[in-house]
Amino acid sequence: MSAIGSPAPGFSLPDQHGRTVALADFRERASVLLVFYPFAFTGVCTGELQELQARSAVFQSEDVQVLGVSCDSMHTQRVFSDQEGLDFPLLSDFWPHGAAARAYGVFAEDKGCALRGSFVIDPSGIVRWSVVNALPDARDVHEYVKALEAVRSTGTGH
Secondary structure, X not given: OOOXXXXXXXXXXXXXXXXXXXXXXXXXXXXXXXXXXXXXXOHHHHHHHXXXXXXXXXXXXXXXXXXXXXXXXXXXXXXHHXXXXXXXXXXXXXXXXXXXHHHOOOEEOOOXXXXXXXXXXXXXXXXXXXXXXXXXXXXXXXXXXXXXHHHHHHOOOO
């Protein structure tokens, strides 16, 4: 898994609208909350992403870009984001299958999907916080808020 204090692995993936989104796009501009999730349209994933959407105004006011990533296709991501009213990028790690999830150490080889891994990346591209939950276990959105506040207040997240 990407270690706290280490450079975040770069990636360039299509979003649900076919636009290429790269981690480098946010360098020196915003912190990134990178949220890997197993599959669109599943109960836990849907609930987690809806919670992020409900707090999107808070994240945006703090100069934070939320990026959701799964191994679903771009087309699946589009239907999912439209159906759920998600307005942040959902990135497709479909091909090469799971390359970004592997780079972050959160690809479940036996399932062919990403684990529930979350990473806070500061504007200089350094991983400042992370958590990985088992597939059935939802993450606590309040932990994201605390981690982002720590990055903002100290510049390091520690």
